[in-house]
Amino acid sequence: MTDVDAPSGLTTLVTGGAGFVxxxxxxALVADNEVRVLDDLSTGRPGNVPDGATLVEGDVRDPNDxxxxxxxxxxxxxxxxxxxxxxxxxxxxxxxxxxATATVRLLxxxxxxxARAVLASSVAIYGEPESVPVxxxxxxxxxxxxxLDKLALDHYARLYNDLYGLETVAxxxxxxxxxxxxxxPYSGVxxxxxxxxxxxxxxxxxxxxxxxxxxxxxxxxxxxxxxxARTDDVGTAVNVGTGESVTIRELAGTVRDxxxxxxxxxxTDPRPGDLRRSRADLSRAREVLGYEPTVSLxxxxxxxxxxxxxxxxxxxxxx
Numbered sequence: 001m002t003d004v005d006a007p008s009g010l011t012t013l014v015t016g017g018a019g020f021v022x023x024x025x026x027x028a029l030v031a032d033n034e035v036r037v038l039d040d041l042s043t044g045r046p047g048n049v050p051d052g053a054t055l056v057e058g059d060v061r062d063p064n065d066x067x068x069x070x071x072x073x074x075x076x077x078x079x080x081x082x083x084x085x086x087x088x089x090x091x092x093x094x095x096x097x098x099x100a101t102a103t104v105r106l107l108x109x110x111x112x113x114x115a116r117a118v119l120a121s122s123v124a125i126y127g128e129p130e131s132v133p134v135x136x137x138x139x140x141x142x143x144x145x146x147x148l149d150k151l152a153l154d155h156y157a158r159l160y161n162d163l164y165g166l167e168t169v170a171x172x173x174x175x176x177x178x179x180x181x182x183x184x185p186y187s188g189v190x191x192x193x194x195x196x197x198x199x200x201x202x203x204x205x206x207x208x209x210x211x212x213x214x215x216x217x218x219x220x221x222x223x224x225x226x227x228x229a230r231t232d233d234v235g236t237a238v239n240v241g242t243g244e245s246v247t248i249r250e251l252a253g254t255v256r257d258x259x260x261x262x263x264x265x266x267x268t269d270p271r272p273g274d275l276r277r278s279r280a281d282l283s284r285a286r287e288v289l290g291y292e293p294t295v296s297l298x299x300x301x302x303x304x305x306x307x308x309x310x311x312x313x314x315x316x317x318x319x
Contacts, residue, residue, distance in 0.1 A: 044112070076109075082099055241293070
């Protein structure tokens with residue numbers, strides 16, 4: 001997206017703002033707004049919070065923490081939650097608490113403050129799609145507690161708009177990548193491939209590698225959030241991706257190219273329940289947000305590799 005007008009002159013809150021996507025959203029707001037970050041630092045890091053933003057260390061589920069962070073807020077971006085699908089399978093009650101219950105409490109606080117709420121949903125709500133690209137009205141077949149929790153978030157966002165007139169927008173993120181994405185067993189295939197390339201490989205592809213994904217750079221996700229803060233089309237849910245897809249096998253080749261790593265690609269057993277196809281239909285995003293992704297996968301990966309090589313955290317991907 002180009003020339004996105006960020007909100008200005010507002011008191012804003014970013015839950016999970018010490019984490020990956022949340023810290024980038026906070027960074028885009030801090031120059032022209034009073035920005036607060038509410039984060040329990042269970043996975044986020046204080047160093048991710050941009051200079052000029054106020055870190056409130058606390059839990060979005062705690063009424064006292066949330067109430068203090070929401071005081072006088074005009075606009076809230078809800079990025080906090082448990083994001084690991086395997087963890088949600090292991091601990092479904094915790095996943096529900098940190099994702100669905102936390103969302104209701106956030107929406108209640110936003111209703112009291114009369115603050116617009118932009119909420120992070122997920123492509124996971126669709127399950128295995130019947131066809132691609134996937135539009136917002138595609139049947140929802142969540143296949144994990146995490147996915148079901150995000151579907152609940154989606155429904156609550158619409159319901160709070162319908163019942164209470166609260167301005168809400170749910171953004172259904174596809175596969176987000178970019179600077180600041182933490183390494184770890186559930187950090188995503190791009191982060192895993194880059195770490196493997198750096199350590200001398202091999203790059204491990206689960207299954208035949210013909211699974212497709214829509215990888216969207218975090219800077220485009222930020223632009224979608226900024227547009228959602230200004231749109232007149234509230235009470236809706238919107239896909240945020242690129243509208244393009246790549247196979248995991250092709251991704252491995254691109255990672256080898258941009259890193260210059262002379263590493264092998266090896267195939268392991270397929271992951272149970274792994275989706276075969278994923279690609280976003282962006283028709284609604286273009287209509288209600290004016291959204292147009294600008295970062296190609298190759299450019300985004302090249303910029304990410306360069307930022308890690310030089311120790312910078314620029315998310316612009318050369319834009």
